[in-house]
Amino acid sequence: MKILAIESSCDETAAAVVEDGRTILSTVIASQVEEHRKFGGVVPEIASRRHCENIVWVTERALADAGCRLDQLDALAVTYAPGLIGALLVGVNYAKGLQMATGLPLIPVHHIRGHIAANYIAHPKLEPPFLCMVVSGGHSHIIEVKDYTDFHVIGRTRDDAAGEAYDKAGRVLGFSYPAGAEMDKAAALGNPSVYPLPRPKVEGHPYDFSFSGLKTAVINAAHNAQQKGQALSICDMAAAFQAAVCDMISGKLMQAAEEFGYRKIVLAGGVSANAGLRSRLTEECAGRGYTLYMPPLSLCGDNAAMIGAQAYYEYQAGVTAGLDLNAVASMPVDQGQF
Ligand code: KG4
Numbered sequence: 516m517k518i519l520a521i522e523s524s525c526d527e528t529a530a531a532v533v534e535d536g537r538t539i540l541s542t543v544i545a546s547q548v549e550e551h552r553k554f555g556g557v558v559p560e561i562a563s564r565r566h567c568e569n570i571v572w573v574t575e576r577a578l579a580d581a582g583c584r585l586d587q588l589d590a591l592a593v594t595y596a597p598g599l600i601g602a603l604l605v606g607v608n609y610a611k612g613l614q615m616a617t618g619l620p621l622i623p624v625h626h627i628r629g630h631i632a633a634n635y636i637a638h639p640k641l642e643p644p645f646l647c648m649v650v651s652g653g654h655s656h657i658i659e660v661k662d663y664t665d666f667h668v669i670g671r672t673r674d675d676a677a678g679e680a681y682d683k684a685g686r687v688l689g690f691s692y693p694a695g696a697e698m699d700k701a702a703a704l705g706n707p708s709v710y711p712l713p714r715p716k717v718e719g720h721p722y723d724f725s726f727s728g729l730k731t732a733v734i735n736a737a738h739n740a741q742q743k744g745q746a747l748s749i750c751d752m753a754a755a756f757q758a759a760v761c762d763m764i765s766g767k768l769m770q771a772a773e774e775f776g777y778r779k780i781v782l783a784g785g786v787s788a789n790a791g792l793r794s795r796l797t798e799e800c801a802g803r804g805y806t807l808y809m810p811p812l813s814l815c816g817d818n819a820a821m822i823g824a825q826a827y828y829e830y831q832a833g834v835t836a837g838l839d840l841n842a843v844a845s846m847p848v849d850q851g852q853f
């Protein structure tokens with residue numbers, strides 16, 4: 516089954532053709548990151564405009580790269596939630612236009628479910644059930660993936676997402692948006708013990724995260740050093756921040772795996788590109804005899820191939836949408852609308 520998938524939830528306009536949920540026939544991503552960088556974050560109105568400008572050529576290129584015409588497809592898929600509403604609407608309306616023109620089934624896909632499904636492409640034998648840690652710019656969730664379309668969230672962030680904390684802490688250390696990858700590189704050169712940082716907990720909720728306090732600790736340390744005219748070691752601070760994030764994520768994830776009885780662990784989302792987190796989880800899982808699955812770096816960030824992968828399984832579960840499909844800015848991963 517060949518699915519043309521479209522993703523436009525944030526600042527990447529992407530299209531891909533994916534076969535049977537596991538094989539990428541083509542994948543095209545037009546990133547707007549350079550343009551948003553000068554504003555220190557994604558400007559929603561600019562994102563929507565760029566999606567409008569890019570969506571046609573990105574989709575045409577994905578079809579051409581796959582050597583596939585519209586009449587050779589079996590279905591269309593689109594990210595409909597969650598994300599920036601104006602950005603999502605571009606993809607949703609374009610996909611509805613394609614549906615009207617072709618008569619193909621249209622499969623609505625939740626963005627976070629897509630991030631998880633990136634692992635189905637990378638690991639052809641991976642099947643639910645498994646325990647998944649989703650860490651992206653907007654989400655930090657520990658999720659029981661009971662089946663391809665059956666999710667149960669057991670922990671979530673109460674404030675900033677992990678990627679958001681990386682971006683905001685990185686900004687005060689002088690890195691441009693999005694700061695995650697640069698922080699990761701700096702952390703590898705630093706000593707994590709120079710600056711003691713907190714590992715905030717959420718009282719009574721062992722699987723919930725709070726990254727905001729950690730971010731604020733970095734911001735305060737940077738401002739204090741500046742006021743006192745002291746030099747701050749960027750690499751040591753980045754290393755301390757990364758060590759705290761890794762401690763928080765791996766501690767809760769391993770505890771959840773034990774309590775809920777999972778030996779198959781999956782990492783997903785933009786922050787799964789983080790070298791420190793990847794090696795820490797590899798070590799922790801190996802020590803317990805758990806199998807760890809991670810997406811390759813090419814599938815960690817936003818892309819449409821992951822949407823095409825999840826769409827295949829949504830379709831098997833009978834999920835399709837009509838021309839009344841609307842975009843939804845926020846929607847829990849375990850409460851699909853369909
Ligand atoms: O999943 P994603 O591409 O977009 C959302 O759905 O939010 O995640 C983007 C986030 C950004 O916050 C970015 O800084 C972070 O992922 N990120 C990283 C790394 N690469 C990207 N964070 C830490 N280490 C990295 N290597």
Ligand code: ZN
Binds near residue numbers: 630816817
């Ligand atoms: Zn994403």
